[in-house]
Amino acid sequence: MSQARERGIPDATVARLPLYLRALNGLAERGTATVSSEDLAVAAGVNSAKLRKDLSHLGSYGTRGVGYDVQYLIYQISRELGLTQDWAVAIVGVGNLGRALANYGGFVSRGFRVAALFDADRSVVGERLVGMAVDHIDALESVIEDRGVSIVVIATPGAAAQQVADRVIAAGITSILNFAPVVLTVPDGVDVRKVDLSTELQILAFHEQRKADRDTGSPMMAGDWAEVMDA
């Protein structure tokens, strides 16, 4: 039975666990004690076979004929995701986006804590934000060390991002959430996840265009690319 917990949970599964956790928290708030894979799947927006397979990678936490205990499953998923400890997060780049991230309540949900803010602009350094003074980027390494930061969010302009990544990695960081629109090059063992607004918009535009083409029946002319390109 269950080869489950011995080695690696599939990436696709890990990526959905936060989703399940959120759905479970919603159920818990409404006082639901027990939930079937079918109901939980609906709440999380996935199909129930996938949900059961995903949960089976963690272990056998359900009861046949009954379903899953909501509180128990919340705990198991939280533990698996490492949310029973709290993680010190640093945000590098306190521009529009960095500020929004620092203030965004849901962002620093249970398990995470903004422990440091950095910027290169001296006129921003010292400003207080969510009860925390912005440090100058010069202090990056020492502050990361002192405050036990283990996850770094990069919210700088694209041009600065790789350099910031290099420095935090040298300082021992192995988990980076990158909002800058560049591909970061990092050594093995460092995890980078990226959030890329313009990429997401472009993917939507692609599908939107497809829908429009299908409706009008217009065949999307080949066109002379040269005239569009120069400037």
Next chain:
Amino acid sequence: MSQARERGIPDATVARLPLYLRALNGLAERGTATVSSEDLAVAAGVNSAKLRKDLSHLGSYGTRGVGYDVQYLIYQISRELGLTQDWAVAIVGVGNLGRALANYGGFVSRGFRVAALFDADRSVVGERLVGMAVDHIDALESVIEDRGVSIVVIATPGAAAQQVADRVIAAGITSILNFAPVVLTVPDGVDVRKVDLSTELQILAFHEQRKADRDTGSPMMAGDWAEVMDA
């Protein structure tokens, strides 16, 4: 030859096209005229076989023995993504995040234009932001119609998101970029992409925990979940 353009490009490929486009723009700025799949793959952070397979879905735009013409490939990918027209984007929810998105220059890169801003808070309505007055959410349908909005970004609190989605969909929108931490339920034919900060952090925490466990060799005790859960 090439079944390419006749029917659907794989989703995984579509999701990478913006990446290639960005890498190509970087090369173009440095005056590079021609690039091999190997070099472009490095710039985009993928492997070259994947890159070639991806591009082959668009057509045969390379030259054997030579590589790809940078400008030409930029044009072809742009066209495929629908970036040769410009898309009117509305942002719903002008809080911290909505403001950051509106101001984020790279966000509204070539092909996209912020055409409307909405908020439910009367004290925000009328405020000007990126040369545009914030409209009250009551005007959602009429403004979307009037300004030809085709992509809506939801940056509201979670509780309002589904309601906003229902309304914009009723108004004819079929492309939504959702920043609110909820699973949106939408009819077939509507595309939703979500950007979820806390999910990304949780995925990083999972891997970070794995690394820590591997280093310490600590087996992650089973623990009594009850004591962690009550409150």
Next chain:
DNA sequence: ACATGTGAATCCATTCACAGCA
């Protein structure tokens, strides 16, 4: 000689469908 474009092989994820258990 060289780099693309692509069948074939492989790997991973999803879905099906049912055995096993409460």
Next chain:
DNA sequence: TGCTGTGAATGGATTCACATGT
């Protein structure tokens, strides 16, 4: 009976490796 947990079947995506064309 009802719902979980999971082998088996399916479907996609990635990678390999080379035939093809310049």
